[in-house]
Amino acid sequence: MFDNKGSKTSLAELGEFGLIEHLTRFVELSQASTKKGIGDDAAILQFSNEEEVVVTTDMLVEGVHFDLAYMPLKHLGYKAVMVNLSDIYAMNAEATQITVSIAASNRFPVEALEELYAGILLACKTYKVDLVGGDTTSSTAGLIISITAIGKAKPNDICQRNGAKPNDLLVVTGDLGGAYMGLQVLEREKQVFKVNPNAQPDLEPYTYIIERQLKPEARKDIPTLLKSLEVTPTSMIDISDGLSSEIIHLCKNAKVGANLFEEKIPLDPTVISVCEEFNIDSTTIALSGGEDYELLFTINQKDYDKIKGNPNFSIIGHITEEKEGMHIITRANQKIALKARGWNSFEEDEQENK
Numbered sequence: 001m002f003d004n005k006g007s008k009t010s011l012a013e014l015g016e017f018g019l020i021e022h023l024t025r026f027v028e029l030s031q032a033s034t035k036k037g038i039g040d041d042a043a044i045l046q047f048s049n050e051e052e053v054v055v056t057t058d059m060l061v062e063g064v065h066f067d068l069a070y071m072p073l074k075h076l077g078y079k080a081v082m083v084n085l086s087d088i089y090a091m092n093a094e095a096t097q098i099t100v101s102i103a104a105s106n107r108f109p110v111e112a113l114e115e116l117y118a119g120i121l122l123a124c125k126t127y128k129v130d131l132v133g134g135d136t137t138s139s140t141a142g143l144i145i146s147i148t149a150i151g152k153a154k155p156n157d158i159c160q161r162n163g164a165k166p167n168d169l170l171v172v173t174g175d176l177g178g179a180y181m182g183l184q185v186l187e188r189e190k191q192v193f194k195v196n197p198n199a200q201p202d203l204e205p206y207t208y209i210i211e212r213q214l215k216p217e218a219r220k221d222i223p224t225l226l227k228s229l230e231v232t233p234t235s236m237i238d239i240s241d242g243l244s245s246e247i248i249h250l251c252k253n254a255k256v257g258a259n260l261f262e263e264k265i266p267l268d269p270t271v272i273s274v275c276e277e278f279n280i281d282s283t284t285i286a287l288s289g290g291e292d293y294e295l296l297f298t299i300n301q302k303d304y305d306k307i308k309g310n311p312n313f314s315i316i317g318h319i320t321e322e323k324e325g326m327h328i329i330t331r332a333n334q335k336i337a338l339k340a341r342g343w344n345s346f347e348e349d350e351q352e353n354k
C-alpha cells in the first residue's frame with residue numbers, strides 16, 4: 001500500500017516534465033546498445049552498425065486525453081497510433097512495428113473495443129506498420145490505451161533534439177493550431193447538445209480543423225522527402241504540445257537561442273476565421289495549442305535552397321546564441337520572450353491559458 005502521510009509534493013507542483021526528470025534522475029544505462037535513453041522523442045538502440053532502432057511509448061487516458069462524447073472509438077484508435085508514429089518520424093526514422101496495451105472497464109462492450117481496433121488496424125495498414133503485441137487488462141474506471149512504436153534509421157540520418165547550431169534555420173511542416181481549434185468547436189457543440197439534444201450542428205465549415213483533432217495524420221512523408229532533397233536536419237521534434245514549447249525543447253537541448261517570426265507561422269484560413277469567431281488570437285493558438293503532430297526542425301543555412309518554396313515547409317525563424325534567449329518577433333516588430341504554455345497533464349492554474 002502507498003502511505004501518503006510523509007509526502008506532500010503535488011504532481012502539479014512538478015509538472016509533467018519535472019516529474020519525468022524527478023522519477024528518472026537515478027536511471028543508469030549499462031547496455032552498449034542503448035545509444036540514447038530518456039529525453040528525446042524516442043530512445044535509440046543500436047544492435048548493428050548499419051541500422052539504429054528507435055522506440056517510443058505514449059499513453060492516452062479517458063477524461064485526460066480524450067472525451068468519448070465526441071471522439072468516436074475508431075478515430076481514437078487511429079489517433080493513438082498517430083501520436084506514437086509521430087515521435088518515430090520526429091527522429092527522421094521509419095516506423096516498423098507497434099504494440100498496443102489497453103485497460104478497459106466493463107462499461108465497454110466487445111463491440112466498442114472492436115471499433116477501437118478497427119481504427120488501430122486502419123492506421124497500421126495506412127502507415128505500413130505491424131501490430132506485434134501488447135497487453136489487455138481491466139480498469140475500474142474508463143479506458144486507457146498505451147502504445148509503443150518501434151522504428152529504424154541509418155545512424156547518420158537520425159535527428160535528435162540537441163543538434164541545433166546558431167544561424168541554423170527553424171522550419172516547420174504543414175500548418176498549426178487546427179487541432180486545438182477543432183477541439184474548441186467540438187466542445188462548443190457538446191455544450192449545445194447538452195442543452196438541446198435535437199440541435200443539428202452544421203459542422204461543414206469546420207471540417208478541416210475537426211479532422212485535425214479527430215483524425216490527425218503523422219508526417220510519415222517527411223523523412224522520405226528530406227532524404228530525397230538530401231537534407232538532414234540538425235535537430236527535430238514533433239509538435240504535440242504547441243510550437244513555443246517545442247522550440248524551447250530544441251533550444252534547451254542544444255544550448256542555443258532562437259528568433260521566431262510571427263508573420264511566418266503557417267496557419268490554415270479555417271484556423272484564422274475560427275479564431276476570429278471565438279475571439280482568440282491565432283498566434284497564441286499556434287504557439288500553445290498542441291496536438292498538430294507536425295514536425296519542427298532546424299537545418300544548416302547551406303540547405304536553404306533545397307527546401308525553399310517547398311509547400312510542405314515554412315521557414316519560421318533562426319537559431320541564435322544561447323545568451324540571446326528565445327523570442328518571438330511580432331508583426332508589430334516587438335520582441336517578446338517565448339513561454340512554454342504547452343499542454344501539461346498536471347496543470348491546475350494555467351488551464352485558462354490553454
Ligand code: ADP
Binds near residue numbers: 041087
Ligand atoms: P513526447 O512528448 O515526445 O511523447 P515526453 O515528454 O512524454 O515526450 O517524454 C520525454 C522523455 O521522457 C522521453 O524520452 C520519454 O521516453 C521519457 N519518459 C516519459 N515518461 C517517463 C517515465 N514515466 N519513465 C521513464 N521515462 C519517461
Ligand code: MG
Binds near residue numbers: 086237238
Ligand atoms: Mg515527441
